[in-house]
């Protein structure tokens with residue numbers, strides 16, 4: 002198969018296995034340049050096949066010598082489909098991890114189901130016995146009710162007033178107007194159901210019931226606070242309500258985990274980075290392009306891997322934790338600096354048309370979004386036929 006990027010509405014429908022391997026290898030290379038730290042030894046990651054979950058997995062494995070189990074929902078190649086980027090990232094991760102002393106496993110399944118929880122618990126019992134850390138890094142558009150099977154959808158929408166703005170089309174490099182209707186109460190509820198904390202809590206409860214939590218057990222999930230520029234669609238929108246719920250869930254779990262395990266449940270407010278999930282948020286591409294431009298100019302730009310390394314090394318397992326009044330770990334402090342926010346806003350005003358493509362921040366975003374799907378690497382020949390069957394591993398269980 003000859004694999005080229007195919008996009009629909011800024012979503013990549015194809016992924017290149019060799020490019021995904023390149024992406025994962027680069028994460029490991031970056032981690033190798035960073036200092037090691039003492040951390041958890043047995044980690045379960047929900048959503049570790051891409052984005053923040055994958056970077057968490059790489060830094061924990063490479064820099065803290067952790068063993069990992071990753072639960073993700075990805076598709077293997079089939080007929081004319083290349084398989085998802087996350088699928089190939091998993092393949093590449095396992096290949097890289099062979100040179101580590103730790104053990105790494107993948108479970109492909111819907112994290113929201115009772116069945117996936119049961120399979121994962123069996124895997125923990127047969128391998129690590131218990132876990133020291135659960136990273137809950139899931140981003141999904143739908144969640145089946147685990148008891149009834151009814152599928153509930155999330156909707157990334159503003160609340161109250163419609164959103165009128167601009168969006169960048171990645172494939173055509175055009176600017177399009179967007180008009181997103183304010184969410185209905187059902188859409189707010191649905192988004193909280195999918196992206197709130199309920200499933201995270203179900204995981205922790207199932208793991209605890211099975212005796213899988215070690216003394217000192219920690220769990221972390223990722224939130225976003227963000228700025229004025231993204232506020233209407235993010236923190237004041239449907240996803241903001243879901244994040245409120247996620248953060249409340251952390252506070253509630255934190256108190257009993259502290260009592261029973263001398264452990265904790267925490268939220269980290271993470272910075273905006275290029276992932277499958279973030280690109281899906283209306284207006285995000287313009288925001289991150291301008292943000293990248295500013296942070297590069299000011300010299301405080303961070304990569305996704307470096308961001309997660311800093312989080313775990315200094316703030317989760319180190320003694321340099323920054324927290325706010327809601328007990329959220331603020332590892333987004335560089336993005337939130339007033340100077341960064343002010344300049345980003347100014348650029349967003351200034352670059353409302355195709356001129357945004359002249360920014361090196363936009364170019365960096367475009368490079369990253371292609372890399373996320375295995376495209377745009379100079380040393381890969383994209384005209385070469387790829388024999389997917391030949392590189393298909395025996396990964397699925």
Ligand code: NAI
Pocket residue numbers: 047048049050051052053054072073074075087110111112113138139140141142223224225270271272273274275276277278279
């Ligand atoms: P992503 O799309 O790169 O990763 C999502 C992960 O969830 C993938 O591993 C995917 O396989 C997995 N997943 C999705 N549905 C699943 C299901 N039903 N069962 C099992 N696994 C499933 O997304 P990203 O951006 O890394 O998001 C992770 C978390 O980080 C989210 O909670 C997001 O809100 C948060 N976050 C992201 C920021 C960003 O700028 N990307 C900023 C701050 C927080």
Ligand code: NA
Pocket residue numbers: 048049050051052053054055138139
């Ligand atoms: Na992730």
